Every structure is written in structure tokens, then in C-alpha cells.
Amino acid sequence: MTQSPTLSRRSSSSASPQPRKSRRRGADARAGYTFLLPWLLGFIALTVGPMISSLYLSFTNYNLFEAPKWIGLDNYVTLFQDERFLQSVGVTMQYVIFGTPLKLAAALAIAMLLNSKRKGQGFYRSAFYAPSLIGASVSIAIVWKAMFGDSGPVDQGLSFFGINLGGWVGNPNMTMGMMILLTVWQFGAPMVIFLAGLKQIPADLYEAASMDGAGPVRKFMNITWPMLSPVIFFNLLMETIHAFQIFASAYIISNGEGGPAGSTLFYTLYLYLRGFSDFRMGYASAMAWLLVIVVGVITLIFFKTSKSWVHYSGDSK
Amino acid sequence: MIDRRKFLTTVALGTASAAFLSACGQSSTAGQTGSAENPVTINYTWWGNDDRAERTRKAIALFESKNPDIKVNGNFTDFAGYWQKRATEAAGGGLPDVMQWDLSYLRDYGQRNQLLDLGTVKINTDAFDKSLLPSGQIRGKTYGIPTSTNAFAVYYDPAKLQSLGVAEPDGQWTYKEFNEFMLEVGQKGNGALYGGTDYTGVWWMFNIWLRQNNIQAFTDDGKLGFTKDDLKKWWNTTAELRGTPALVPEERVTQLAPKSAMGSNVTASEVTWDNFMAGYLGDSGAKELKLVPVPSDDPDNLGLFLKPSMLMVASAKTKYKDAAARFIDFMVNDPEVGQIFKTSRGVPASKTQRDGTTFEGTDKLVVDYEKSIEKYLKDAPEPPIVGFGTLEASFKRVSSELNYGKLTLDGAADSWFKEAEDLIKQNA
Numbered sequence: 001m002t003q004s005p006t007l008s009r010r011s012s013s014s015a016s017p018q019p020r021k022s023r024r025r026g027a028d029a030r031a032g033y034t035f036l037l038p039w040l041l042g043f044i045a046l047t048v049g050p051m052i053s054s055l056y057l058s059f060t061n062y063n064l065f066e067a068p069k070w071i072g073l074d075n076y077v078t079l080f081q082d083e084r085f086l087q088s089v090g091v092t093m094q095y096v097i098f099g100t101p102l103k104l105a106a107a108l109a110i111a112m113l114l115n116s117k118r119k120g121q122g123f124y125r126s127a128f129y130a131p132s133l134i135g136a137s138v139s140i141a142i143v144w145k146a147m148f149g150d151s152g153p154v155d156q157g158l159s160f161f162g163i164n165l166g167g168w169v170g171n172p173n174m175t176m177g178m179m180i181l182l183t184v185w186q187f188g189a190p191m192v193i194f195l196a197g198l199k200q201i202p203a204d205l206y207e208a209a210s211m212d213g214a215g216p217v218r219k220f221m222n223i224t225w226p227m228l229s230p231v232i233f234f235n236l237l238m239e240t241i242h243a244f245q246i247f248a249s250a251y252i253i254s255n256g257e258g259g260p261a262g263s264t265l266f267y268t269l270y271l272y273l274r275g276f277s278d279f280r281m282g283y284a285s286a287m288a289w290l291l292v293i294v295v296g297v298i299t300l301i302f303f304k305t306s307k308s309w310v311h312y313s314g315d316s317k
Numbered sequence: 318m319i320d321r322r323k324f325l326t327t328v329a330l331g332t333a334s335a336a337f338l339s340a341c342g343q344s345s346t347a348g349q350t351g352s353a354e355n356p357v358t359i360n361y362t363w364w365g366n367d368d369r370a371e372r373t374r375k376a377i378a379l380f381e382s383k384n385p386d387i388k389v390n391g392n393f394t395d396f397a398g399y400w401q402k403r404a405t406e407a408a409g410g411g412l413p414d415v416m417q418w419d420l421s422y423l424r425d426y427g428q429r430n431q432l433l434d435l436g437t438v439k440i441n442t443d444a445f446d447k448s449l450l451p452s453g454q455i456r457g458k459t460y461g462i463p464t465s466t467n468a469f470a471v472y473y474d475p476a477k478l479q480s481l482g483v484a485e486p487d488g489q490w491t492y493k494e495f496n497e498f499m500l501e502v503g504q505k506g507n508g509a510l511y512g513g514t515d516y517t518g519v520w521w522m523f524n525i526w527l528r529q530n531n532i533q534a535f536t537d538d539g540k541l542g543f544t545k546d547d548l549k550k551w552w553n554t555t556a557e558l559r560g561t562p563a564l565v566p567e568e569r570v571t572q573l574a575p576k577s578a579m580g581s582n583v584t585a586s587e588v589t590w591d592n593f594m595a596g597y598l599g600d601s602g603a604k605e606l607k608l609v610p611v612p613s614d615d616p617d618n619l620g621l622f623l624k625p626s627m628l629m630v631a632s633a634k635t636k637y638k639d640a641a642a643r644f645i646d647f648m649v650n651d652p653e654v655g656q657i658f659k660t661s662r663g664v665p666a667s668k669t670q671r672d673g674t675t676f677e678g679t680d681k682l683v684v685d686y687e688k689s690i691e692k693y694l695k696d697a698p699e700p701p702i703v704g705f706g707t708l709e710a711s712f713k714r715v716s717s718e719l720n721y722g723k724l725t726l727d728g729a730a731d732s733w734f735k736e737a738e739d740l741i742k743q744n745a
Binding site: 150259277 | 397398400401404405407408425426429430431566567568569570571572574575704706707710714717718721723732735740743
């Protein structure tokens with residue numbers, strides 16, 4: 001879509017058909033593909049193959065034990081009559097819609113703080129990046145569960161200020177907040193990318209703006225934001241997709257059940273339960289494919305809208 | 318600065334691979350395969366707590382010393398994770414050679430040819446009560462050998478009752494009396510101690526209540542034998558107690574999981590299987606716990622039965638049938654194994670093992686309890702329907718949502734019935 005004009009522009013300008021050169025190019029390509037082969041084989045055997053078989057299984061009643069039987073669109077139709085499926089969609093959407101922007105805002109804010117030249121910045125960068133290195137691990141989910149439990153540090157800390165919420169882990173109204181805090185806390189990966197982007201913005205733009213009397217808000221809105229917009233776009237896209245895939249932390253915190261009262265029944269967790277607890281692998285495959293389609297459509301929408309707010313160098317606007 | 322072309326390519330590739338991963342990461346998790354390098358190493362897996370792990374380790378060491386030609390590689394998890402792991406392994410064709418099993422899942426795996434017909438290997442069942450063996454059999458094939466029996470009971474902590482000044486129950490009580498008992502404990506416990514957990518969320522207690530009312534849980538052709546109204550009536554049994562100190566709040570139960578409320582010293586009583594004694598004592602550190610029969614509104618019909626608390630099964634695909642059979646035989650019959658486990662698996666099912674075990678203290682309580690209810694016992698249940706494990710889990714979940722106030726009584730009953738009927742249709 002968006003890429004095609006750029007790509008064709010490139011090929012028309014750079015390809016100058018000279019026979020000798022193209023022969024060498026053919027050899028280069030062969031060497032390239034040879035080096036690529038190990039990855040390509042793995043990709044086909046471990047990713048494309050299973051994906052195709054899961055697409056097939058999504059039209060069957062496969063239960064892990066018996067040969068799958070074709071049932072057409074039954075799984076997809078049943079999905080929309082399944083209350084728990086709809087609940088899992090609701091829970092996941094809440095998480096994506098609130099968790100992702102908050103996480104990105106935290107990442108951008110910290111990146112801007114770390115962008116100034118002060119002593120010990122290297123240390124702070126590592127320190128802020130650390131949580132996202134260990135964040136996806138099982139141990140952190142367990143720590144989180146203990147922190148937000150009855151009489152855990154969070155409960156006690158809030159009680160000190162007279163806010164008595166009790167443990168968050170057992171309260172269906174608080175678990176989503178807890179999960180969102182967990183993801184916001186893992187802002188390290190987008191932060192590093194933001195930081196790299198911020199470093200690319202020429203300092204003279206800010207100097208010029210200062211000369212013209214622009215304040216920090218103005219500078220952010222008119223320089224940082226547009227100059228950084230490709231990076232923001234990239235992070236938004238990746239983090240949104242990432243948020244749809246939340247599984248491990250929810251699994252640990254709810255003992256693999258999606259409780260309390262279904263408040264952490266994330267899409268992938270329900271998919272897993274359907275597949276591996278209820279042995280309805282066909283149903284689970286249908287859920288997986290629906291997720292791929294939804295994520296694909298959302299990505300497409302992001303790309304379409306990006307034209308109006310993402311600015312690239314060399315663009316005429 | 319960031320170049321548009323490069324950037325878009327990166328994004329497109331990144332997005333594509335992420336989307337691929339989102340689809341495949343979930344559905345293609347391969348089962349773990351056991352090591353097959355050593356031809357006499359068999360894999361054994363069980364669920365349970367640290368206490369059981371320690372006892373099992375001892376039993377395995379004993380087996381290995383008596384059978385130097387077989388090595389046993391042990392592995393354990395908690396109950397909920399256990400079945401998800403087995404499903405993954407079954408899909409990958411890599412079930413462990415020998416497994417501890419639960420009645421709830423016997424049909425799921427047995428009927429689908431995942432388990433070895435133990436009638437085809439040498440396991441001595443002479444010392445077993447003939448009425449118990451059918452609970453490990455499906456359509457004439459023996460898929461599981463019971464290690465031990467358990468029965469439902471009400472646990473209570475006499476020391477806690479005494480400190481509150483509550484009289485110890487004698488176990489001849491109606492549901493109303495049991496509820497009043499829990500309320501008294503809760504009121505005197507003053508927030509530090511609750512009466513018990515909401516027993517209406519436990520499938521097996523519901524099953525017992527159905528038996529007390531002469532209703533079959535499942536019909537012979539694998540359909541539900543009770544109505545929505547029965548279920549609503551059951552869940553209503555504790556309706557007045559919800560939100561009172563009689564029952565530990567659902568928030569607490571959720572946070573304590575996988576530990577039980579009783580094991581965490583939050584409640585003074587609990588309705589569950591009598592073989593949880595060792596686990597509860599270990600978890601709570603209580604000096605003594607006592608057992609009395611479950612309540613019934615019909616004093617002559619307590620609806621109680623002895624169930625195989627667990628079974629030993631072997632994978633249909635095991636390469637070491639002989640070694641697996643010898644290990645199973647050892648685990649269910651050997652008197653020394655009885656000495657190691659005492660009643661932590663339940664009361665040993667094999668007479669050889671039972672007679673070879675000395676029961677003292679709390680173990681004696683469990684054995685005595687099963688003796689005391691002998692006159693009330695009815696037939697052991699057959700292996701429940703395919704997918705029963707799912708139904709049991711969703712029974713607990715729906716009743717938890719009822720306790721959270723997220724579902725009304727009607728909504729809860731509708732929700733469970735819809736799921737049950739859907740599941741029965743699926744597996745028909």
C-alpha cells in the first residue's frame with residue numbers, strides 16, 4: 001500500500017540493465033539465498049507449516065486425541081455466542097486501549113528525561129531499561145502478585161494514606177489496574193527506541209525555536225512530536241500488537257484460570273484454556289486466526305491513518 | 318534522520334513476524350518429550366504439594382533399590398497445571414510412562430486410547446476390594462489401578478474451636494445446623510477466623526447432595542441427571558451466609574490459591590476429601606484436625622461413597638510396559654510404600670498395603686473416619702463423562718462468580734448449564 005510508490009521509485013532509478021552486472025547479481029542472489037536457507041527452512045517448518053495446519057484445524061473439531069473432523073465455520077459461529085469469549089475480548093480491549101498509550105507515555109517521558117547530557121546517564125538508562133528485560137518472566141508476575149496481595153506492600157502503602165482497598169489480586173475491579181501497571185512498568189523497550197529517535201533530532205531546531213521564544217510545550221508539540229512521529233508510530237504499532245498477546249503474566253497471577261470472576265481472562269489465556277484444558281483445539285485455532293485477522297486489520301488502520309500524522313524526512317509536506 | 322523507505326520495511330517485517338508469532342506461539346507449543354537415552358529409565362509424574370513430593374521421592378528410591386534394572390525419573394506440578402501439561406504431552410505423543418491419575422480425567426484419555434490397558438500387563442489386584450476396581454475401568458478395559466480410597470468429610474480444627482468457645486460438632490447434622498455452626502465460628506472469630514468456605518462451589522459436595530436426594534448426577538447415557546432448579550436450590554443452600562463472617566470472602570480465597578483457606582488458618586472448617594489431612598496439617602501447622610461426616614437432611618442417607626482418591630495409569634505409547642507395570646504394582650501393593658505415604662494419598666486400597674501400614678495419630682483418624690461411615694457407603698461412582706474435568710472446573714468458577722456477586726443465581730445456573738450442555742454435545 002504505502003510502500004509501493006517508494007519501492008517502484010527506487011527500482012526505476014537504481015536498476016541500470018547491464019548484462020555483466022546482472023550476472024554477478026545473480027550469483028550474489030544465489031549466495032544470499034544459500035546463507036538464508038537455514039532460517040528459511042526453520043521459518044517454513046516451524047512457522048508457516050504450523051500456521052497453515054492451524055488454519056485447517058480451525059475448521060475442524062480437533063480435540064488433540066482424535067483425528068480432526070471438518071465442521072466448516074461452526075467454530076467461528078459458536079465463538080460469537082460464547083459469553084466467555086466475548087468477555088475475553090472485552091478484557092483484552094480494555095487492556096490494549098488503556099495499557100498501551102499509558103506505557104508509551106511513560107516511555108516517552110522517561111526517554112526525554114534521559115536525553116539530556118548529564119553525568120551518570122548511562123547508569124540511569126540501564127536502570128530504567130532493566131524492568132523490561134525481566135518483565136516478561138514468571139518471577140516478576142509472582143512478585144507482582146505478592147505486592148498487590150492482601151497486606152502486601154501496595155495495600156499497606158495505600159492504607160498508610162487512608163486508602164483501604166485491600167488486596168488487588170482478589171478484587172475483580174482492581175485486577176485490570178494491576179495488569180496495566182505491570183505493563184506500564186515495562187516501558188524499557190519502547191523507551192530505548194524513543195531515546196534513539198530523540199538523538200536523531202538536530203539540536204539546531206531547538207536552538208532556533210528558543211531564539212524565537214518558544215517554550216518547552218511549544219518545542220515538544222512543534223519539533224519533538226513531528227520529528228519523532230515515525231518512531232512513535234512504530235512503537236504504537238509494536239506495543240499494540242504486543243498487548244494483544246499478553247499471556248504469561250495473566251496466567252501466573254490468576255493461577256491459569258483468568259479469575260477473579262473472569263477479570264483477567266485475556267484473549268490468549270482463554271484460547272489456551274480452550275485448547276489445553278478443554279481439549280478444543282479446533283476452537284482454539286479459530287480463536288488464534290481471528291486474532292491474527294483483527295491484529296492485521298488494526299495494523300492496516302494504523303498505516304492508513306498514519307499518513308495524516310507521521311512525517312518522514314524527504315516528505316514534501 | 319529516519320528514512321521512510323527503510324523504516325517502513327522494518328515496520329512491515331516486524332509487524333508481519335509479530336502477527337505470525339501471535340498466531341503460532343499459542344497453538345503450536347510442542348509437548349515435552351522425556352529422555353529415552355537410557356532404555357530402563359521410566360518417567361513418572363504426579364500432582365501434589367511438597368509433602369507428597371518428599372514421600373514420592375522416598376518411594377522411588379525404595380523401588381530403585383529393589384529393582385536395580387529400572388530408574389524412575391519423577392516430576393510433579395499442582396493439580397490445575399497438571400492436566401494442561403498432560404494435554405500438551407498427549408498431543409505431542411509424549412505422555413510420561415507412568416502417571417498418577419484422577420477419576421475426573423479417566424474417560425478423556427482412556428476412551429481416546431491414550432492409556433495402556435493394564436489388563437494386558439502383570440499387576441496383582443488380588444488384594445483389592447472388588448467393588449472399587451470398576452472405577453478404573455471403561456468398557457471392560459482397565460485403565461487405572463486405584464492407589465487408595467477417599468471419602469468426603471468436614472474438617473475442623475478443635476484447638477481453634479476451643480479458643481473461640483464453640484462446641485465441637487458430632488457430625489450428625491443438617492445443612493441448617495452446619496450453616497449455624499459456621500456462622501457461630503465466624504461471629505466469634507471476629508474477622509480473624511471464618512467459619513468455612515462456601516461448600517456449594519465444590520462439585521463433589523453437590524454430587525453428594527444429589528445422592529442424598531436420590532438424584533443421579535449423570536444418566537447412564539452421559540447426560541445431566543439433574544435440573545437447573547436442583548442446581549439453583551443447591552447454590553441457594555448457603556445464600557444467607559454469603560457476605561457474613563460464616564464464609565471466608567471470595568477475595569481471600571482467590572488470593573490464597575493454590576493454598577486452601579483452611580491450610581492458611583483463615584477458616585476453622587472445610588468440606589473436602591479426607592486424604593487432604595496430611596497436606597492441611599503441613600500447610601496450617603495445626604496440631605490436630607478432626608473429621609466428621611458431611612451434613613444431610615436425611616439422617617439415614619449421607620450420600621457418601623468411597624472414591625479412588627487417585628489411580629495409577631500408564632501411557633498407551635510407553636516403550637517400557639513391563640517396567641511401568643512393575644512400578645505400578647509396587648506403588649499400589651507394597652507395604653513399605655504404605656508406610657511412606659500413610660493416608661496422604663488416601664487410605665491404601667490394596668489390603669496387602671493397608672495391613673502392612675501402621676496408622677497412628679492423624680492417619681488413624683482418617684482410617685477410623687472411613688470405618689465409621691462404612692454403614693452409609695454406597696457404590697463407588699463410575700468414571701464420569703468425557704470432559705468432566707472441564708465441568709468440575711467451571712462449576713467452581715461459576716460459583717465463585719456467584720460469590721463475587723458478578724452473577725445472579727439464575728445467571729449462574731444458566732451459564733453452567735449452557736456450558737455443560739455444549740460440552741456434552743461436543744463430546745457426544
